Each structure stands twice: as structure tokens, then as C-alpha cells.
Amino acid sequence: AQSVTQLGSHVSVSEGALVLLRCNYSSSVPPYLFWYVQYPNQGLQLLLKYTSAATLVKGINGFEAEFKKSETSFHLTKPSAHMSDAAEYFCAVSGGSGTYKYIFGTGTRLKVLA
Amino acid sequence: GAVVSQHPSWVICKSGTSVKIECRSLDFQATTMFWYRQFPKQSLMLMATSNEGSKATYEQGVEKDKFLINHASLTLSTLTVTSAHPEDSSFYICSARQGTGSSPLHFGNGTRLTVT
Numbered sequence: 514a515q516s517v518t519q520l521g522s523h524v525s526v527s528e529g530a531l532v533l534l535r536c537n538y539s540s541s542v543p544p545y546l547f548w549y550v551q552y553p554n555q556g557l558q559l560l561l562k563y564t565s566a567a568t569l570v571k572g573i574n575g576f577e578a579e580f581k582k583s584e585t586s587f588h589l590t591k592p593s594a595h596m597s598d599a600a601e602y603f604c605a606v607s608g609g610s611g612t613y614k615y616i617f618g619t620g621t622r623l624k625v626l627a
Numbered sequence: 628g629a630v631v632s633q634h635p636s637w638v639i640c641k642s643g644t645s646v647k648i649e650c651r652s653l654d655f656q657a658t659t660m661f662w663y664r665q666f667p668k669q670s671l672m673l674m675a676t677s678n679e680g681s682k683a684t685y686e687q688g689v690e691k692d693k694f695l696i697n698h699a700s701l702t703l704s705t706l707t708v709t710s711a712h713p714e715d716s717s718f719y720i721c722s723a724r725q726g727t728g729s730s731p732l733h734f735g736n737g738t739r740l741t742v743t
Contacts (some may be wrong), residue, residue, distance in 0.1 A: 559732075615661065615722075
């Protein structure tokens with residue numbers, strides 16, 4: 514079975530400050546991990562993905578995430594927050610061959626303060 | 628690339644009527660499409676998984692007779708909410724994937740359904 518836990522349903526940071534959104538996963542098979550962003554009344558947009566290559570993954574809009582197997586984590590970071598980063602962020606896990614479902618975390622709403 | 632188009636973006640219907648939502652992959656062939664439902668300020672709840680040419684696989688607790696899914700081609704899947712009731716009001720999002728579990732999902736922009 515697979516699961517995803519996102520710690521902190523709401524995160525507030527000042528503009529220009531570091532963004533850190535936490536994601537821990539549980540998987541009985543080597544996982545594929547993803548971060549998505551959702552703006553109000555829209556679908557989800559892929560930020561980045563980990564698929565067993567480099568453990569540090571760079572995505573769009575300056576975001577990156579590091580896969581740490583020992584900590585079963587895949588935290589999302591951005592060095593300097595912009596106002597436009599305010600949105601809902603979802604971490605997701607998908608299994609290996611034969612397991613195609615995506616399991617999403619409960620989401621973290623990021624607020625950027627001016 | 629990898630654009631998923633979902634229509635309509637919003638719909639208001641009367642209780643007892645049926646509503647069809649379309650999901651199209653515009654520039655790729657989707658081996659699998661997924662339908663999600665999202666309640667306000669909550670995560671996505673997977674409703675069903677559909678593969679082209681075969682019956683959809685519904686998640687536990689999702690009424691297959693209520694939410695009819697048809698995956699007619701590699702680029703089109705439809706969700707029909709039959710005999711809609713106010714409790715069916717929600718945000719429905721489709722997604723499509725080309726490939727296996729390592730391939731990312733590409734999402735439509737969602738459909739806001741309001742049943743009066």
C-alpha cells in the first residue's frame with residue numbers, strides 16, 4: 514500500500530523567504546513521486562517528478578525537491594518566494610509496474626506575505 | 628505539449644437531470660485517464676480509472692451507475708453524472724497519462740458542477 518502525508522495544511526512565508534513544503538511517503542515498492550500546484554478553480558500543474566534518477570529534482574518556477582529514501586521524504590523547496598507562488602500544493606506517489614494509481618496528499622496551501 | 632482539455636468548465640443543472648463532462652488529451656494518446664472529485668479545500672479523491680476500450684475501474688464507494696465513465700478512444704473520456712442531486716455538486720477533474728506509473732498525470736482545468 515502507498516500513502517502520502519503532507520505536514521502542515523497551511524504555510525505562510527514572507528516574500529523572498531525560503532519555501533519548504535513537507536511530504537513523506539510510504540510505499541512497498543520503489544516510488545515515483547510528484548509535486549503538483551493548483552491555482553483556484555483550476556486543474557493541477559506538474560511542478561516536478563522523481564522517477565529513480567537523480568535524487569535532487571529541479572522543476573519549474575524555481576522549485577526543487579530532494580528524494581531521501583532513509584527519511585522517506587520528498588520535500589519541496591524554493592529559495593525565494595514570490596507572490597505568484599501562493600497556491601495549493603499536492604504531493605503524490607505512484608507505484609512501480611502494475612500499480613498505476615496516483616495517491617495524493619491532503620495538500621498544503623501556501624500563502625506569501627508582502 | 629501534454630495538454631488536457633476538459634469541458635465544460637462549469638455547469639449548473641437541475642436536480643434529476645444528467646450532465647456529461649468531456650476530457651480530451653489534445654496532443655498525446657492517453658493510455659489511462661483518471662477522474663477525480665475535489666471537495667472545497669480538500670485533496671483529490673480518485674473516483675475511477677479508465678483505459679481505452681475497456682470498462683472503468685471504480686474506487687470503493689463510488690457508484691458506477693451514478694457516475695458513468697466512457698473511454699471511447701485514446702484521446703477522449705467522458706463522465707456522466709446521472710440523475711444529479713445537490714450532493715453531487717463538486718469540482719470534478721480529469722487527468723490523463725501516457726505510459727506507466729513513472730509518467731506524470733496531466734490534468735484538465737476541472738468542471739465546477741452545481742446542482743440546484
